[in-house]
């Protein structure tokens with residue numbers, strides 16, 4: 383006798399098909415793309431969970447376009463995601479943190495462009511702290527032009543057709559949106575399926591957590607310094623002082639912000655004059671998720687998803703989280719500009 387709980391299990395595959403059936407004109411291609419990402423996520427999760435006993439920790443010896451030393455798991459995740467996307471001939475090109483230029487896939491006629499941060503939080507791999515993968519999907523314009531060009535990929539975040547992340551934490555979860563709210567799935571390794579665990583997430587309007595690397599305090603703008611001091615003052619009305627939480631993996635910091643509320647900030651600094659985080663494969667996809675849950679994401683002045691990219695690897699400062707928290711920090715930045 384199957385318990386009622388078991389009978390309510392909805393797998394990622396079933397959920398994607400159910401969602402697709404709500405769109406009579408849907409061709410099923412985006413559904414297939416999301417399933418491909420789900421498959422790669424399971425393979426990466428298996429590798430992450432035994433990283434300590436297989437030779438997948440440590441550096442690969444190369445550096446990426448950002449001058450970062452590349453970890454073996456960065457490359458493993460990159461290869462798994464790209465080969466999964468190359469299987470179903472619907473993605474014409476992939477732009478990934480770990481590849482300098484665009485990766486043109488076999489399917490020249492594919493109508494999707496996918497941005498990837500294949501492994502986010504690489505500095506945490508060797509110390510067993512949560513890491514993630516991030517994806518962002520665009521429709522290619524003009525469609526079916528056999529010449530696959532990099533400039534086709536330079537689209538503002540508002541044109542994303544889907545975005546999401548995988549978080550390899552105490553459990554492995556996959557969160558995604560196609561613009562109809564955020565759905566979250568938890569991997570049950572005993573059956574190798576992502577099971578629906580939450581949907582239609584709405585994040586708190588205001589949160590009592592701030593998340594920033596305080597090591598770069600000396601190079602912050604005056605307004606940001608004043609805002610962080612504001613977070614630390616006593617005020618029971620606004621639940622201050624806030625708690626400080628910083629994991630160093632953007633996916634983990636954003637997932638906590640999605641669930642508990644608050645604000646995550648990566649500002650520009652002396653070391654990163656344009657900010658460290660990448661617009662197209664970190665900030666846009668995570669902003670899409672946070673906005674779909676009722677939150678907000680800006681570069682300090684402009685909505686992240688309205689920034690017009692000029693380069694596929696460009697960086698941006700980011701202030702992202704509960705609407706009230708982001709509005710307050712923007713007031714501080716403006717007041718002390």
Ligand code: AHG
Nearest residue numbers: 499501502503504505595630631632
């Ligand atoms: P990645 O591992 O994909 O290069 O991303 C690392 C990013 C992001 O995950 C995190 O929020 C940020 O780097 C942490 O940077 P600091 O170590 O400078 O705080």
Ligand code: MN
Nearest residue numbers: 446450479504
């Ligand atoms: Mn990196």
Ligand code: MN
Nearest residue numbers: 499502503664
């Ligand atoms: Mn990253």
Ligand code: MN
Nearest residue numbers: 479499501502
């Ligand atoms: Mn990365």
